[in-house]
Amino acid sequence: MRRTFDFIYVLPLFAIILASCGGSSSSNESSTTGWAFNDPEWGGFEKLDYEGQATGPNLVLVEGGTFTMGLTEEDVTFEWNNIPRRVTVSSFYMDETEVTNSNWKEYLFWLKRVYKSYPQTYLEALPDTLVWREELAYNEPLVQTYFRHPSYDDYPVVGVSWDQANKFCEWRTDRVNEMILVKRGIINLNTEQLDSEVFTTGTYLAGQFEADVRKNLPDLTTGGERPVRFEDGIMLPSYRLPTEAEWEYAALALQGNLASSNDELITDRRFFPWDGNTARYKKRNKWQGEILANFKRGRGDYMGMAGRLNDKASTPGPVRSFLPNDFGLYNMAGNVSEWTADVYRATTSTTLRDSENQDLNPFRGNEFRELVIDENGAPAPKDSLGRLKYRNVQDEEVADRENFKKGNVKDYRDGDDEFINYGYGETTLVSDEARVIKGGSWADRLYWLSPGTRRFKDQDKSDRTIGFRCAMGRVGAPSGNDGKGANFFKENQRKVKRRY
16 A cells, blocks of 8 residues: 555656646647747747658558578579678668559650650650560560550550669659649649749749649748648658669568567568469469469470460560569569669679678668759759759768768779779679669569579660669658558458459
């Protein structure tokens, strides 16, 4: 009884002490000053009751974590270009499917309709349909039909370079954020925008886009109204290409092999985005023995025999073919290989000491940029395509910093001039323009379907076997807004039906 009485007595006394120190139980008052939030009479400082980052179109939350990145099975090519190491990847979003021909045609339609004074923007975005041509093969029908014919609308776009894919990501970011403002009733839909007078996320936030306003947000400082700000959390972060680490982590989807939801024990490692060491469905049901991905099974065998086709595609197939992995992502093995953001180096893990290797969100390819500002510190006027201007950071600007010393670190500690010499065009095809490609394609053997394998291609080149999907950073809690984690597919696997 004594212990209970003491607790009851001390509790209200503790509350009185907190109150006397300026503490407040009200979420509408500052715990630092006691001043009211969201109140014009107290200056109008805003503190949002933020619900969390919304999920953009076609995106799936990939809950981050630690994993062994690299090739964990036999390196049959003896390249040793992906030495296993433990890393952690922060939570992010990734496209459920590869970007399709229909998605790219929508992009081209918009460019042609809006940039009437700059037709080169449309021409530069056209995919290279000649990637289908070969000297000793009759693929000419695909040159004419694969991208243009509606039969291939839901197939992955190919023949697009890394450079083109990045411009698509920029365009998609702006269209999604514009859509958000329209659907929230903040601006009116305007399809008459032309040339530099086009909505971009940057110019809107910088006040350089004259929006057709429907109803702005209330301005608690002045009592009037104001446009949406970045601090409101309404607009989404940028769409972009995934890093190599993100792509590999998302493809493996090791969370599907957790022993239980109460521990960190992974029961089995994975060679592919599914369990087992083969590409056939093993469980005893109607799918037993069927192929799990679109790839080249053997010499001259791209899809099996008539009457019993194994993957139902001699070239790329529809982006929602086969079952998704445990993150809900389709075709993370097979169909098409995919661009990632990273600059390729074969020796990243062998020339750096373990202590110098970045093990949180590893990435090679940083080229730091800064917004171009005028003499008043405001963003410089937008360019002819309606975008804000950026410049590359110069080394002398960051000489006094401790965390980085160079503006362009694509080749940072890559062994050049120390152990090896990247003599582009003489002894190697590796340069600062070489970008990492992940995942096997419809034309690859099973080995390349392992997420740990990697290849490269110059960023201005394209191929009939290479497509891409977009990613987006996760802001805030890593497990999603409801705190339930990203393992939605695993919990609802029985609801998913195989689609061809």
